[in-house]
Amino acid sequence: MFQRSAPIVAALLFLSAGMSGCSEEKSSAQAAPPPPPQVTVAKPTSKVVTDYDEYVGRFVALDFVEVRARVSGYLDKIHFTDGQMVKAGDPLFTIDRRPFQAALDQSQAAIAQSQANVAFAQADLQRGQSLVTGTTITQQTLDQRLQAKRVAEANLTASEAATRQAALDLEFTELTAPVAGRIGDRRVSVGNLVTGGTTGNTTLLATIVSVDPIRFEFTMDEASYLRYLNAASVKRADSIDRGLSLNAQLKLIDEKDFVHQGHIDFVDNAIDPSSGTIRGRAVFKNADGRLTTGMFGRIRIAAQEPAVALLVPDEAIGTEQVRKFVYTINSDNVVMPKYVTLGPVVDGLRVITKGLVADDTIIVNGLMRVRPGAKVTPQLATADASKSKDQTVRTN
Template sequence: MTKLQSLPRIAAALSLAFALAACGQGQQGAGAPPPPTVTVAKPTVRAVTDQDEYVGRFVAIDAVEVRARVSGYLDKIHFRDGQMVKQGDLLFTIDKRPFENTVAQQRANLAQAKANLAFAESDLERGKQLVRERTISEQVFQQRTQAFGSAQAAVAANEAAVKQAELDLEFTELRAPVDGRIGDRRVSPGNLVTGGTTGTTTMLGTIVSMDPIRFEFTMDEASYLRYERFSKMGKEVTGRAGGMIVGLKLLDEKNFDRRGAMDFVDNVIDKSSGTIRGRAVFSNPDGVLTPGMFGRIRVPGSPSYDALLLPDAAIGTEQIKKYVLVVDGENKAVMKYVTLGQLTDDNLRVIKDGIDANDRVVVNGLMRARPGQKVNPQEKGASPSAAAATGAESGTQAKN
């Protein structure tokens, strides 16, 4: 190939090289992308109280087994299984006829004893005159005195027998000793009921009080000591003085909206579990809270103190550590590891350690920023609304 023939190819190659160089210069002129825009806010400072949570069960303040005091055949049942009853309501009736006969018999015996007493009294009065006139001997007079005393004792014994018979007749009607909900009947009418005070008596039903109701739970020894230390310092938390307001939620409830008060802490620590029993009282006007039901209680775990709070969405996770991104004076994102506390009712997280009140924390745009990267910060208050605005973006962030 001659030199004249190769000239077009050389010219094409040079044109391609110039074009590539111009493209590279254009890319260099475009520069890096702008820093990401993030929302920053200083932590909210607020007085908070640490809360401890425990699982426990409801127990009735009064729980009564309805048993007969006298034996007999069950005559009638005066309630529906499971209904609410008031103190004094008639529940069961035992056949009264044998007991009515016994009352009539004892009253007759009492009348006879009173007649004997009247005769002995008049005989003794005559004896007093006769012994003064020496008509009867002292021995006869003493016999009449003894007869009068025996007649008095017989009247007293028969009066007691009448009262017992009337009491047994009264016991044929079994009434509710407390307000509450009664269970199902354990015996049907027509069956023989064994009464008395021994362990072989027939249980006819059970009644448990419903309003108010107690909630029992166990706390570990370390928590118990912490509560007691605060109490000794004059900072009552959940000590033995009672009256501290606590929150409660049931298994299907999200918030601790039910309010009650501590009223008891046990006097011994269980040797096998190292826990001690606590108790709170809750009102139960609608009867939803039932003895034996599980629940979760929240009790104050510290005195009130000033804490730093951030939206929960501002917190990221690195393996097992929690961190936040703080924007420094050069608008660079800096990672700071933090120690988390409780989540408040308005979805703010208590930060116990790792930041201070003047830090500008990224509360929106956490997924767009990287440690050491420059950002474009925009100020915004650290409030629950900020947390709500970041919910869609930070849904992948792990929560404590």
């Protein structure tokens, strides 16, 4: 009986030893540490960027003139085509000149009559003065002749003034362009009665807006205004020019780039307390006349001089409550977080204004697989997503 059970016991002992060996191997395999995770790393991109703000506004003309008549009469001629460009002094309208020419002729005749009266009164006075006062002519008669001479001279002065006014009225029948620009459509036709004068019920004949140069008006917030003051004070140590030395670029709603170059020429003298904004104005050349009064546009103002900045992909930035950070690795491939201050985005890359240096190596892919203090296996990549060396940055 014992001899039969011995082989069974030996088999059980062998099986038990085999299972124990497998358990030890499995335990050893579970205890082996995993390899360091692979991540993609890159150096921050260094570029020359310009900090700027953008605003939406409208174009306004330097000069806007309503053409109205100074005298009343019937419109005789129109000398322009609706919408054409006019120069200062170009003829626009002619009011019927005949009544005003007749009034001028009449006033000139009155001058001739007054001159004759003055000559007669002067001669009559001289004759009286040559006579002996008290015997040949009385003092009263002499005084009357003196008075007649003075009245004749006053009438002559009045006639001359009336003649000058009649000449002005005749001149006012020819309406010319007071400024250069583009004229609108005529508001009256030939044969209509035009009401002139200096009152508010005069007839509007046409409007003229200047074209080149043209202004662009916009409003900026108080914080932007303070940045421009700081930028202006850096450029001008003697005084603050309130941003009037800043350059500006502009694009229309159908343009992709800011192709129009100008400069700020006016900043208002007070901030609107209801909105916290202040009005600004820029001037742009408009030789081709494409920029039109009332048109919308977008203006871009450089808030500071171009400077070198560091940029990283947005995907490399993590968030810890209100703080932003990036993961960097040291020479031993150990992960270390660095808290950074973010700037604007340029072609998919985020400007880092504080917290990084150019020699840092940052993790740009695989952030979910790492933790601070852990070791990683880095693979080099590029953090630059654009091909341009110089970029312009929008901050507003």
